[in-house]
Amino acid sequence: MKIGILGTGSVGRALGTKFAERxxxxxxxxxxxxxxxxxxxxxxxxxxxxxxxxADAAGFGSIVLNCTAGVTSLDALALAGxxxxxxxxxxxxxxxxDFSRGMPPTLTVCDTDSLGEQxxxxxxxxxxxxxxxxxxxxxxxxxxxxxxxxxLIVCGNDADAKAAVTELxxxxxxxxxxxxxxxxxxxxxxxxxxxxxxWIRLFVRFGHPHFNLHLRVGKKPA
Amino acid sequence: MKIGILGTGSVGRALGTKFAERxxxxxxxxxxxxxxxxxxxxxxxxxxxxxxxxADAAGFGSIVLNCTAGVTSLDALALAGxxxxxxxxxxxxxxxxDFSRGMPPTLTVCDTDSLGEQxxxxxxxxxxxxxxxxxxxxxxxxxxxxxxxxxLIVCGNDADAKAAVTELxxxxxxxxxxxxxxxxxxxxxxxxxxxxxxWIRLFVRFGHPHFNLHLRVGKKPA
Numbered sequence: 001m002k003i004g005i006l007g008t009g010s011v012g013r014a015l016g017t018k019f020a021e022r023x024x025x026x027x028x029x030x031x032x033x034x035x036x037x038x039x040x041x042x043x044x045x046x047x048x049x050x051x052x053x054x055a056d057a058a059g060f061g062s063i064v065l066n067c068t069a070g071v072t073s074l075d076a077l078a079l080a081g082x083x084x085x086x087x088x089x090x091x092x093x094x095x096x097x098d099f100s101r102g103m104p105p106t107l108t109v110c111d112t113d114s115l116g117e118q119x120x121x122x123x124x125x126x127x128x129x130x131x132x133x134x135x136x137x138x139x140x141x142x143x144x145x146x147x148x149x150x151x152l153i154v155c156g157n158d159a160d161a162k163a164a165v166t167e168l169x170x171x172x173x174x175x176x177x178x179x180x181x182x183x184x185x186x187x188x189x190x191x192x193x194x195x196x197x198x199w200i201r202l203f204v205r206f207g208h209p210h211f212n213l214h215l216r217v218g219k220k221p222a
Numbered sequence: 223m224k225i226g227i228l229g230t231g232s233v234g235r236a237l238g239t240k241f242a243e244r245x246x247x248x249x250x251x252x253x254x255x256x257x258x259x260x261x262x263x264x265x266x267x268x269x270x271x272x273x274x275x276x277a278d279a280a281g282f283g284s285i286v287l288n289c290t291a292g293v294t295s296l297d298a299l300a301l302a303g304x305x306x307x308x309x310x311x312x313x314x315x316x317x318x319x320d321f322s323r324g325m326p327p328t329l330t331v332c333d334t335d336s337l338g339e340q341x342x343x344x345x346x347x348x349x350x351x352x353x354x355x356x357x358x359x360x361x362x363x364x365x366x367x368x369x370x371x372x373x374l375i376v377c378g379n380d381a382d383a384k385a386a387v388t389e390l391x392x393x394x395x396x397x398x399x400x401x402x403x404x405x406x407x408x409x410x411x412x413x414x415x416x417x418x419x420x421w422i423r424l425f426v427r428f429g430h431p432h433f434n435l436h437l438r439v440g441k442k443p444a
Contacts, residue, residue, distance in 0.1 A: 104412075111328045111419060138443065150438040183427055190326075191420035197333060198413035202437065205405050210440035215424065216372040218432035221360065 004029060004061025006054050006076055008038045011093060011137045012067035016041065018141040020048040022172040029057025031079065058084035063091065063164065070096035070115050071108055074122060085126040089161040092116050092189070093132045093140075095196050104200045107193060116189025120157065127161035129154060130189040131169065134199065136209035143175050143212075150212035151179045155188035181215065226251060226283025228276050228298055230259045233315060233359045234289035237395075238263065240363040242270040244394040251279025253301065280306035285313065285386065292318035292337050293330055296344060307348040311383040314338050314411070315354045315362075317418050326422045329415060338411025342379065349383035351376060352411040353391065356421065358431030365397050365434075372434035373401045377410035403437065 001024050005012045008030045016026045028038045028051045038051035050060075058064050058080035068076040073094045077085070096115040097105040109115055116130040131154040132140045139146055152175050156162050162182055169175040183192070195213075203209050223246045227234045230252045238248045250260045250273045260273035272282075280286050280302035290298040295316045299307070318337040319327040331337055338352040353376040354362045361368055374397050378384050384404055391397040405414070417435075425431050 106333045111332050139440075145443075146438045146440040148438050181427070183423055188423050191423040194416045194419040197416040201405055201410050201413040205403070206439055208440075208442040210443060212438055214436040214438050216368045216370050216434055216436050217428055218361075218368045218430075220430040221367075221432060 001025070002027075002060055002062050004057035004059070004064040005067055006057055006064065006080055007067035007069070008035055008041065008051075009067065009069065011140070012065070013037075013041050014137045014141050015065060015067060015093070016049065017045055019168075019172055020045045024048065024172070025060075026050070027052055027057045027060040029054040029080065031076070054080040055084050058088075061088070063089045063168070065091040065093055066119070067093050070094040071098055073115060074118060077119060077123065082123055082125065085123055087125060089127045089129060089158070089164055090119070090123065091132070091165055092119055092128055092130045095133050095193055097196065104197075104204075107196065110194060111190060114187075114189035114193050116155070116186050116193070120186045127156065127158040128186055129156035129158070129161050129165045130186065130192055131155070131165060134192055134195050135212050136203075138210060139212055141173055143173070143179075145210045146212045148214065149176065149179055150214040151181050153181050153183050153188075153192050155183045155186055155192065157185045179214075223247070224249075224282055224284050226279035226281070226286040227289055228279055228286065228302055229289035229291070230257055230263065230273075231289065231291065233362070234287070235259075235263050236359045236363050237287060237289060237315070238271065239267055241390075241394055242267045246270065246394070247282075248272070249274055249279045249282040251276040251302065253298070276302040277306050280310075283310070285311045285390070287313040287315055288341070289315050292316040293320055295337060296340060299341060299345065304345055304347065307345055309347060311349045311351055311380070311386055312341070312345065313354070313387055314341055314350055314352045317355050317415055319418060326419075326426075329418065332416060333412060336409075336411035336415050338377070338408050338415070342408045349378065349380040350408055351378035351380070351383050351387045352408065352414055353377070353387060356414055356417050357434050358425075360432060361434055363395055365395070365401075367432045368434045370436065371398065371401055372436040373403055375403050375405050375410075375414050377405045377408055377414065379407045401436075
Protein backbone atom coordinates (compact mmCIF):
# COMPACT_ATOMS: atom_id res chain seq x y z
CA MET A 1 0.00 0.00 0.00
CA LYS A 2 1.09 3.59 -0.53
CA ILE A 3 1.20 5.44 2.78
CA GLY A 4 1.68 9.18 3.15
CA ILE A 5 2.95 10.45 6.47
CA LEU A 6 2.67 14.11 7.43
CA GLY A 7 5.33 15.12 9.91
CA THR A 8 9.01 14.23 10.26
CA GLY A 9 9.18 14.00 14.04
CA SER A 10 9.83 10.81 15.98
CA VAL A 11 6.26 9.57 15.47
CA GLY A 12 6.21 10.06 11.70
CA ARG A 13 9.63 8.54 11.19
CA ALA A 14 9.02 5.52 13.44
CA LEU A 15 5.68 4.74 11.82
CA GLY A 16 7.16 5.32 8.38
CA THR A 17 10.07 3.00 9.08
CA LYS A 18 7.77 0.29 10.40
CA PHE A 19 5.39 0.50 7.45
CA ALA A 20 8.33 0.37 4.99
CA GLU A 21 9.78 -2.65 6.79
CA ARG A 22 6.40 -4.30 6.39
CA UNK A 23 6.53 -3.80 2.62
CA UNK A 24 4.55 -0.60 2.15
CA UNK A 25 5.70 2.36 0.05
CA UNK A 26 6.03 5.34 2.38
CA UNK A 27 6.42 9.03 1.62
CA UNK A 28 7.27 11.36 4.47
CA UNK A 29 5.88 14.86 4.01
CA UNK A 30 7.07 18.10 5.54
CA UNK A 31 6.63 21.83 5.11
CA UNK A 32 9.42 22.02 2.55
CA UNK A 33 10.47 19.58 -0.16
CA UNK A 34 14.08 19.56 1.00
CA UNK A 35 13.64 18.78 4.68
CA UNK A 36 16.96 17.39 5.86
CA UNK A 37 15.53 15.04 8.43
CA UNK A 38 13.11 13.58 5.86
CA UNK A 39 15.91 13.10 3.34
CA UNK A 40 18.13 11.37 5.90
CA UNK A 41 15.23 9.18 6.95
CA UNK A 42 14.43 8.15 3.36
CA UNK A 43 18.07 7.37 2.67
CA UNK A 44 18.37 5.23 5.81
CA UNK A 45 15.14 3.31 5.20
CA UNK A 46 15.89 2.58 1.54
CA UNK A 47 13.98 1.93 -1.63
CA UNK A 48 10.46 1.87 -0.18
CA UNK A 49 10.91 5.33 1.38
CA UNK A 50 10.66 8.75 -0.18
CA UNK A 51 10.01 12.30 0.97
CA UNK A 52 8.35 15.46 -0.27
CA UNK A 53 6.04 18.25 0.77
CA UNK A 54 2.89 17.75 2.81
CA ALA A 55 0.95 17.94 -0.47
CA ASP A 56 3.26 15.38 -2.13
CA ALA A 57 2.82 12.92 0.73
CA ALA A 58 -0.94 13.44 0.93
CA GLY A 59 -1.26 12.93 -2.81
CA PHE A 60 1.00 9.86 -2.71
CA GLY A 61 -0.77 7.92 0.02
CA SER A 62 -3.91 5.90 -0.36
CA ILE A 63 -3.90 6.20 3.42
CA VAL A 64 -2.43 9.32 5.02
CA LEU A 65 -1.30 9.70 8.64
CA ASN A 66 -1.23 13.02 10.46
CA CYS A 67 1.88 12.80 12.64
CA THR A 68 2.46 16.53 12.96
CA ALA A 69 2.47 18.30 16.31
CA GLY A 70 -1.16 18.81 17.24
CA VAL A 71 -0.85 22.58 17.59
CA THR A 72 0.24 22.81 13.94
CA SER A 73 -1.86 19.99 12.46
CA LEU A 74 -4.59 22.13 10.91
CA ASP A 75 -1.97 24.33 9.21
CA ALA A 76 -0.05 21.31 7.97
CA LEU A 77 -3.23 19.70 6.65
CA ALA A 78 -4.18 22.92 4.87
CA LEU A 79 -0.80 22.74 3.12
CA ALA A 80 -1.43 19.07 2.32
CA GLY A 81 -4.62 20.20 0.63
CA UNK A 82 -8.23 19.07 0.62
CA UNK A 83 -7.90 17.88 -2.97
CA UNK A 84 -5.01 15.55 -2.13
CA UNK A 85 -6.95 14.18 0.84
CA UNK A 86 -10.33 13.85 -0.87
CA UNK A 87 -11.98 10.47 -0.40
CA UNK A 88 -9.01 9.14 1.53
CA UNK A 89 -8.60 7.81 5.02
CA UNK A 90 -6.63 10.18 7.23
CA UNK A 91 -5.33 8.69 10.45
CA UNK A 92 -5.03 11.41 13.07
CA UNK A 93 -2.28 10.44 15.49
CA UNK A 94 -1.77 13.96 16.87
CA UNK A 95 -2.59 15.44 20.25
CA UNK A 96 -3.29 19.18 20.56
CA UNK A 97 -0.72 19.66 23.30
CA ASP A 98 0.66 23.10 24.01
CA PHE A 99 4.10 22.89 25.64
CA SER A 100 4.73 26.64 25.39
CA ARG A 101 4.12 27.20 29.10
CA GLY A 102 6.28 24.24 30.14
CA MET A 103 5.30 20.96 31.73
CA PRO A 104 2.69 19.68 32.01
CA PRO A 105 1.35 20.77 28.62
CA THR A 106 -2.29 21.76 28.25
CA LEU A 107 -4.72 20.88 25.49
CA THR A 108 -5.45 23.70 23.03
CA VAL A 109 -8.89 22.21 22.45
CA CYS A 110 -10.63 20.21 25.10
CA ASP A 111 -13.92 18.71 26.27
CA THR A 112 -16.32 20.67 24.03
CA ASP A 113 -14.34 19.90 20.86
CA SER A 114 -11.25 17.97 19.78
CA LEU A 115 -8.53 18.09 17.17
CA GLY A 116 -9.96 14.99 15.54
CA GLU A 117 -13.32 16.71 15.09
CA GLN A 118 -11.70 19.94 13.92
CA UNK A 119 -9.86 18.03 11.22
CA UNK A 120 -12.99 16.14 10.18
CA UNK A 121 -14.92 19.42 9.92
CA UNK A 122 -12.13 21.08 7.92
CA UNK A 123 -11.93 18.08 5.55
CA UNK A 124 -15.49 16.80 5.19
CA UNK A 125 -14.60 14.68 2.12
CA UNK A 126 -11.86 12.85 4.03
CA UNK A 127 -12.47 9.92 6.37
CA UNK A 128 -10.74 10.86 9.60
CA UNK A 129 -9.85 8.00 11.94
CA UNK A 130 -8.34 8.88 15.30
CA UNK A 131 -6.03 6.30 16.82
CA UNK A 132 -2.54 5.68 18.24
CA UNK A 133 -2.58 9.09 19.97
CA UNK A 134 -3.10 7.41 23.35
CA UNK A 135 0.34 5.74 23.48
CA UNK A 136 3.99 6.63 23.11
CA UNK A 137 5.61 6.06 19.72
CA UNK A 138 7.67 3.12 20.99
CA UNK A 139 4.42 1.42 22.01
CA UNK A 140 2.67 2.33 18.73
CA UNK A 141 5.16 0.42 16.59
CA UNK A 142 5.97 -2.29 19.10
CA UNK A 143 3.10 -3.02 21.49
CA UNK A 144 5.23 -5.77 23.03
CA UNK A 145 7.30 -3.21 24.97
CA UNK A 146 4.30 -3.17 27.32
CA UNK A 147 3.61 -6.56 28.94
CA UNK A 148 0.31 -8.41 28.72
CA UNK A 149 -2.85 -7.30 27.03
CA UNK A 150 -3.33 -3.58 26.61
CA UNK A 151 -5.64 -1.57 24.44
CA LEU A 152 -5.74 0.85 21.59
CA ILE A 153 -8.78 2.98 20.89
CA VAL A 154 -10.06 3.87 17.43
CA CYS A 155 -12.80 6.30 16.47
CA GLY A 156 -14.16 7.82 13.29
CA ASN A 157 -17.33 8.28 11.29
CA ASP A 158 -16.59 5.75 8.53
CA ALA A 159 -16.75 2.05 9.42
CA ASP A 160 -14.77 0.92 6.37
CA ALA A 161 -12.01 3.41 7.08
CA LYS A 162 -11.81 2.21 10.69
CA ALA A 163 -11.66 -1.40 9.48
CA ALA A 164 -8.83 -0.58 7.06
CA VAL A 165 -6.87 1.24 9.75
CA THR A 166 -7.42 -1.62 12.17
CA GLU A 167 -5.83 -3.99 9.60
CA LEU A 168 -2.72 -1.79 9.57
CA UNK A 169 -2.66 -1.76 13.38
CA UNK A 170 -2.96 -5.54 13.54
CA UNK A 171 -0.90 -6.70 10.55
CA UNK A 172 1.81 -4.08 10.42
CA UNK A 173 2.14 -2.63 13.90
CA UNK A 174 1.45 -5.86 15.79
CA UNK A 175 -1.57 -4.94 17.86
CA UNK A 176 -3.87 -7.79 18.87
CA UNK A 177 -7.22 -7.46 17.17
CA UNK A 178 -9.07 -8.07 20.45
CA UNK A 179 -7.20 -5.15 21.99
CA UNK A 180 -8.43 -2.62 19.42
CA UNK A 181 -11.54 -0.88 20.75
CA UNK A 182 -13.83 0.96 18.34
CA UNK A 183 -15.19 3.72 20.55
CA UNK A 184 -17.58 5.23 18.01
CA UNK A 185 -17.68 8.27 15.77
CA UNK A 186 -15.12 11.05 15.57
CA UNK A 187 -16.66 12.92 18.52
CA UNK A 188 -15.10 10.23 20.71
CA UNK A 189 -11.76 11.92 19.97
CA UNK A 190 -12.55 14.26 22.88
CA UNK A 191 -12.15 11.45 25.37
CA UNK A 192 -9.09 10.04 23.58
CA UNK A 193 -7.29 13.38 23.58
CA UNK A 194 -8.22 14.21 27.18
CA UNK A 195 -6.68 10.90 28.26
CA UNK A 196 -3.37 12.60 27.54
CA UNK A 197 -3.79 14.70 30.68
CA UNK A 198 -3.67 11.51 32.73
CA TRP A 199 -1.10 9.88 30.44
CA ILE A 200 1.37 12.73 30.95
CA ARG A 201 1.08 12.49 34.73
CA LEU A 202 1.46 8.71 34.64
CA PHE A 203 4.53 9.19 32.44
CA VAL A 204 6.08 11.39 35.13
CA ARG A 205 5.06 8.90 37.83
CA PHE A 206 6.46 5.83 36.04
CA GLY A 207 9.51 7.71 34.75
CA HIS A 208 9.20 6.41 31.19
CA PRO A 209 6.59 6.13 28.43
CA HIS A 210 6.43 2.34 28.02
CA PHE A 211 3.01 1.88 29.55
CA ASN A 212 -0.57 1.69 28.43
CA LEU A 213 -4.05 1.10 29.73
CA HIS A 214 -5.89 -2.18 29.63
CA LEU A 215 -9.62 -1.94 30.06
CA ARG A 216 -11.13 -4.51 32.38
CA VAL A 217 -14.84 -4.96 31.77
CA GLY A 218 -17.20 -6.78 34.11
CA LYS A 219 -20.67 -8.14 33.52
CA LYS A 220 -23.51 -5.80 32.78
CA PRO A 221 -25.45 -5.30 36.01
CA ALA A 222 -28.86 -6.96 36.09
CA MET B 223 -13.25 5.25 63.00
CA LYS B 224 -15.73 8.10 62.71
CA ILE B 225 -16.41 8.89 59.07
CA GLY B 226 -18.35 11.91 57.84
CA ILE B 227 -19.84 11.72 54.38
CA LEU B 228 -21.01 14.82 52.56
CA GLY B 229 -23.73 14.05 50.04
CA THR B 230 -26.71 11.71 50.12
CA GLY B 231 -26.58 10.51 46.52
CA SER B 232 -25.80 6.97 45.45
CA VAL B 233 -22.06 7.43 46.04
CA GLY B 234 -22.39 8.81 49.56
CA ARG B 235 -24.95 6.21 50.60
CA ALA B 236 -23.06 3.25 49.12
CA LEU B 237 -19.77 4.28 50.70
CA GLY B 238 -21.52 5.04 53.98
CA THR B 239 -23.21 1.65 54.01
CA LYS B 240 -19.97 -0.14 53.28
CA PHE B 241 -18.02 1.70 55.95
CA ALA B 242 -20.77 1.02 58.52
CA GLU B 243 -20.80 -2.67 57.57
CA ARG B 244 -17.06 -2.68 58.20
CA UNK B 245 -17.56 -1.37 61.71
CA UNK B 246 -17.08 2.36 61.32
CA UNK B 247 -19.41 5.02 62.68
CA UNK B 248 -20.79 6.96 59.73
CA UNK B 249 -22.68 10.24 59.60
CA UNK B 250 -24.26 11.26 56.31
CA UNK B 251 -24.43 15.03 55.83
CA UNK B 252 -26.74 17.05 53.64
CA UNK B 253 -27.84 20.64 53.17
CA UNK B 254 -30.60 20.30 55.74
CA UNK B 255 -30.71 18.37 59.00
CA UNK B 256 -33.96 16.63 58.08
CA UNK B 257 -33.04 15.20 54.66
CA UNK B 258 -35.48 12.34 54.03
CA UNK B 259 -33.06 10.25 52.04
CA UNK B 260 -30.41 10.54 54.73
CA UNK B 261 -32.90 9.61 57.45
CA UNK B 262 -34.11 6.57 55.48
CA UNK B 263 -30.51 5.54 54.86
CA UNK B 264 -29.54 5.83 58.53
CA UNK B 265 -32.60 3.83 59.59
CA UNK B 266 -31.85 1.07 57.07
CA UNK B 267 -28.16 0.82 57.97
CA UNK B 268 -28.74 0.77 61.71
CA UNK B 269 -26.88 1.70 64.85
CA UNK B 270 -23.59 2.73 63.27
CA UNK B 271 -25.30 5.21 60.95
CA UNK B 272 -26.53 8.71 61.63
CA UNK B 273 -27.32 11.84 59.63
CA UNK B 274 -27.12 15.59 59.97
CA UNK B 275 -26.09 18.74 58.19
CA UNK B 276 -22.91 19.07 56.17
CA ALA B 277 -21.37 20.80 59.20
CA ASP B 278 -22.54 18.03 61.53
CA ALA B 279 -21.01 15.34 59.33
CA ALA B 280 -17.77 17.26 58.82
CA GLY B 281 -17.46 17.84 62.57
CA PHE B 282 -18.28 14.19 63.30
CA GLY B 283 -15.76 12.54 61.03
CA SER B 284 -12.09 12.11 61.73
CA ILE B 285 -12.02 11.47 57.99
CA VAL B 286 -14.55 13.23 55.77
CA LEU B 287 -15.55 12.24 52.24
CA ASN B 288 -16.86 14.71 49.67
CA CYS B 289 -19.50 12.73 47.77
CA THR B 290 -21.52 15.72 46.60
CA ALA B 291 -22.08 16.46 42.92
CA GLY B 292 -18.91 18.16 41.69
CA VAL B 293 -20.70 21.28 40.49
CA THR B 294 -21.98 21.91 44.03
CA SER B 295 -19.00 20.63 46.03
CA LEU B 296 -17.44 23.99 46.87
CA ASP B 297 -20.81 25.29 48.12
CA ALA B 298 -21.41 22.14 50.14
CA LEU B 299 -17.93 22.32 51.65
CA ALA B 300 -18.45 25.98 52.56
CA LEU B 301 -21.55 24.89 54.49
CA ALA B 302 -19.52 22.09 56.10
CA GLY B 303 -17.15 24.79 57.30
CA UNK B 304 -13.38 25.24 57.38
CA UNK B 305 -13.40 24.91 61.18
CA UNK B 306 -15.06 21.49 61.07
CA UNK B 307 -12.58 20.35 58.42
CA UNK B 308 -9.45 21.85 59.97
CA UNK B 309 -6.54 19.41 60.24
CA UNK B 310 -8.65 16.57 58.86
CA UNK B 311 -8.29 14.40 55.81
CA UNK B 312 -10.95 15.15 53.21
CA UNK B 313 -11.37 12.52 50.51
CA UNK B 314 -12.61 14.19 47.34
CA UNK B 315 -14.61 11.64 45.37
CA UNK B 316 -16.42 14.21 43.21
CA UNK B 317 -16.10 15.03 39.53
CA UNK B 318 -16.96 18.53 38.30
CA UNK B 319 -19.36 17.26 35.65
CA ASP B 320 -21.97 19.59 34.19
CA PHE B 321 -24.95 17.63 32.85
CA SER B 322 -27.04 20.75 32.22
CA ARG B 323 -26.50 20.56 28.46
CA GLY B 324 -27.25 16.85 28.30
CA MET B 325 -24.95 13.95 27.48
CA PRO B 326 -22.05 13.80 27.39
CA PRO B 327 -21.41 16.11 30.33
CA THR B 328 -18.51 18.54 30.27
CA LEU B 329 -16.08 19.42 33.03
CA THR B 330 -16.67 22.79 34.70
CA VAL B 331 -12.96 23.01 35.45
CA CYS B 332 -10.43 21.30 33.26
CA ASP B 333 -6.76 21.03 32.33
CA THR B 334 -5.47 24.25 33.90
CA ASP B 335 -7.13 23.55 37.25
CA SER B 336 -9.23 20.87 38.92
CA LEU B 337 -11.90 20.50 41.57
CA GLY B 338 -9.41 18.73 43.81
CA GLU B 339 -7.07 21.71 43.66
CA GLN B 340 -9.91 24.20 44.10
CA UNK B 341 -10.95 22.42 47.28
CA UNK B 342 -7.37 22.25 48.58
CA UNK B 343 -6.96 26.00 47.93
CA UNK B 344 -10.27 26.83 49.62
CA UNK B 345 -9.37 24.68 52.66
CA UNK B 346 -5.61 25.07 53.13
CA UNK B 347 -5.74 23.57 56.64
CA UNK B 348 -7.40 20.39 55.38
CA UNK B 349 -5.54 17.48 53.79
CA UNK B 350 -7.34 16.83 50.53
CA UNK B 351 -6.89 13.39 49.00
CA UNK B 352 -8.45 12.75 45.61
CA UNK B 353 -9.44 9.17 44.86
CA UNK B 354 -12.32 6.87 43.83
CA UNK B 355 -13.57 9.48 41.34
CA UNK B 356 -12.26 7.40 38.43
CA UNK B 357 -14.70 4.51 38.88
CA UNK B 358 -18.42 3.91 39.22
CA UNK B 359 -19.85 3.58 42.73
CA UNK B 360 -20.47 -0.15 42.32
CA UNK B 361 -16.76 -0.59 41.57
CA UNK B 362 -15.72 1.72 44.43
CA UNK B 363 -17.33 -0.46 47.09
CA UNK B 364 -16.84 -3.80 45.35
CA UNK B 365 -13.80 -3.85 43.07
CA UNK B 366 -14.56 -7.51 42.34
CA UNK B 367 -17.39 -6.55 39.96
CA UNK B 368 -14.55 -5.87 37.51
CA UNK B 369 -12.48 -9.00 36.74
CA UNK B 370 -8.72 -9.23 37.22
CA UNK B 371 -6.35 -6.58 38.41
CA UNK B 372 -7.43 -3.00 37.89
CA UNK B 373 -6.25 0.22 39.40
CA LEU B 374 -7.28 3.09 41.59
CA ILE B 375 -5.39 6.36 41.59
CA VAL B 376 -4.76 8.51 44.66
CA CYS B 377 -3.27 11.98 44.85
CA GLY B 378 -2.81 14.64 47.49
CA ASN B 379 -0.20 16.80 49.17
CA ASP B 380 0.01 14.93 52.49
CA ALA B 381 1.69 11.52 52.51
CA ASP B 382 0.19 10.45 55.84
CA ALA B 383 -3.30 11.38 54.69
CA LYS B 384 -2.83 9.36 51.50
CA ALA B 385 -1.57 6.41 53.53
CA ALA B 386 -4.60 6.57 55.84
CA VAL B 387 -7.00 6.76 52.90
CA THR B 388 -5.21 3.85 51.22
CA GLU B 389 -5.84 1.76 54.35
CA LEU B 390 -9.58 2.46 54.02
CA UNK B 391 -9.45 1.53 50.33
CA UNK B 392 -7.65 -1.73 51.06
CA UNK B 393 -9.19 -2.86 54.34
CA UNK B 394 -12.73 -1.60 53.99
CA UNK B 395 -13.47 -1.30 50.28
CA UNK B 396 -11.46 -4.33 49.18
CA UNK B 397 -8.94 -2.79 46.80
CA UNK B 398 -5.65 -4.62 46.41
CA UNK B 399 -2.79 -2.58 47.79
CA UNK B 400 -0.69 -3.16 44.67
CA UNK B 401 -3.51 -1.71 42.56
CA UNK B 402 -3.54 1.63 44.37
CA UNK B 403 -1.33 4.10 42.52
CA UNK B 404 -0.10 7.23 44.29
CA UNK B 405 0.15 9.67 41.40
CA UNK B 406 1.60 12.58 43.37
CA UNK B 407 0.35 15.85 44.79
CA UNK B 408 -3.14 17.33 44.47
CA UNK B 409 -2.32 18.88 41.08
CA UNK B 410 -2.56 15.35 39.69
CA UNK B 411 -6.32 15.68 40.18
CA UNK B 412 -6.40 17.35 36.75
CA UNK B 413 -5.50 14.11 35.03
CA UNK B 414 -7.81 12.07 37.26
CA UNK B 415 -10.81 14.30 36.56
CA UNK B 416 -10.11 14.53 32.82
CA UNK B 417 -10.12 10.72 32.64
CA UNK B 418 -13.87 11.07 33.11
CA UNK B 419 -14.17 12.33 29.53
CA UNK B 420 -12.90 8.97 28.32
CA TRP B 421 -14.71 7.05 31.07
CA ILE B 422 -18.08 8.45 30.02
CA ARG B 423 -17.52 7.43 26.40
CA LEU B 424 -16.37 3.97 27.41
CA PHE B 425 -19.48 3.70 29.59
CA VAL B 426 -21.63 4.37 26.54
CA ARG B 427 -19.55 1.92 24.45
CA PHE B 428 -19.69 -0.93 27.00
CA GLY B 429 -23.30 -0.19 27.96
CA HIS B 430 -22.66 -0.34 31.70
CA PRO B 431 -20.33 1.15 34.33
CA HIS B 432 -18.68 -2.04 35.64
CA PHE B 433 -15.28 -1.44 34.09
CA ASN B 434 -11.99 0.10 35.03
CA LEU B 435 -8.52 0.66 33.72
CA HIS B 436 -5.51 -1.47 34.50
CA LEU B 437 -2.18 0.13 33.84
CA ARG B 438 0.37 -2.09 32.15
CA VAL B 439 3.91 -0.85 32.65
CA GLY B 440 6.92 -2.08 30.69
CA LYS B 441 10.59 -1.73 31.43
CA LYS B 442 12.23 1.64 31.44
CA PRO B 443 13.96 2.07 28.09
CA ALA B 444 17.75 2.00 28.24
